Amino acid sequence: DQQVKQNSPSLSVQExxxxxxxxxxxxxxxxxxxxxxxxxxxxxxxxxxxxxxxDKNEDGRFTVFLNKSAKHLxxxxxxxxxxxxxxxxxxxxxxxxxxxxTFGIGTKLQVIP
Amino acid sequence: xxxxxxxxxxxxxxxxxxxxxxxxQHLGHNAMYWYKQSAKKPLELMFxxxxxxxxxxxxxxxxxxxxxxNSSHLxxxxxxxxxxxxxxxxxxxxxxxxxxxxxxxQGTRLTVV
Numbered sequence: 001d002q003q004v005k006q007n008s009p010s011l012s013v014q015e016x017x018x019x020x021x022x023x024x025x026x027x028x029x030x031x032x033x034x035x036x037x038x039x040x041x042x043x044x045x046x047x048x049x050x051x052x053x054x055d056k057n058e059d060g061r062f063t064v065f066l067n068k069s070a071k072h073l074x075x076x077x078x079x080x081x082x083x084x085x086x087x088x089x090x091x092x093x094x095x096x097x098x099x100x101x102t103f104g105i106g107t108k109l110q111v112i113p
Numbered sequence: 114x115x116x117x118x119x120x121x122x123x124x125x126x127x128x129x130x131x132x133x134x135x136x137x138q139h140l141g142h143n144a145m146y147w148y149k150q151s152a153k154k155p156l157e158l159m160f161x162x163x164x165x166x167x168x169x170x171x172x173x174x175x176x177x178x179x180x181x182x183n184s185s186h187l188x189x190x191x192x193x194x195x196x197x198x199x200x201x202x203x204x205x206x207x208x209x210x211x212x213x214x215x216x217x218x219q220g221t222r223l224t225v226v
Contacts, residue, residue: 004155036217041122042220043117043203043218043219043220044203045217046214049213089155093213099144099161099163099169101158101215102155103156
């Protein structure tokens with residue numbers, strides 16, 4: 001039973017448009033959420049995170065939104081660039097620090113020039 | 114050299130072979146992890162080491178044997194593997210307990226024949 005769900009295995013977006021990647025979770029104890037990006041033949045790299053005391057965190061072109069009542073978070077990338085094409089993993093932690101992180105299955109984003 | 118380095122990048126082994134995966138981190142972190150990524154499945158945490166001590170073993174079969182001789186090095190010894198063990202094995206490190214971000218190596222693509 002997956003506690004972190006990324007229901008869209010893939011997403012295609014035109015360059016310059018907004019990319020929205022979604023993530024749902026079932027464990028109400030999760031209080032810290034992270035997004036990782038992974039290029040082929042590389043390990044995941046940390047992108048952005050958000051604590052449950054916030055509903056939005058922004059870092060340049062990347063913004064993460066958290067809706068605790070819906071147990072839903074999303075990653076917005078605007079404007080999308082071809083270099084953003086990668087697999088994006090949603091992850092969540094339940095106050096145990098990184099060592100209690102649970103990952104989603106990932107969404108493959110393709111940004112079309 | 115910086116970051117988390119894994120060797121080899123690719124490994125093909127027979128079911129009767131014994132091999133080892135190596136991970137080295139140059140970040141001064143105190144915690145190291147082994148993950149398994151199979152196709153269409155989330156990242157699965159296998160082992161956690163804190164200050165060289167194993168603190169987590171997520172019901173991993175004994176044919177996988179981790180070793181952490183010091184805080185900078187982590188090994189995964191493999192023996193009598195099965196074809197279903199073919200996957201990408203990722204090493205990661207983080208500052209320690211309570212930290213919520215990890216740094217990953219590039220992974221070892223393992224194929225068991």
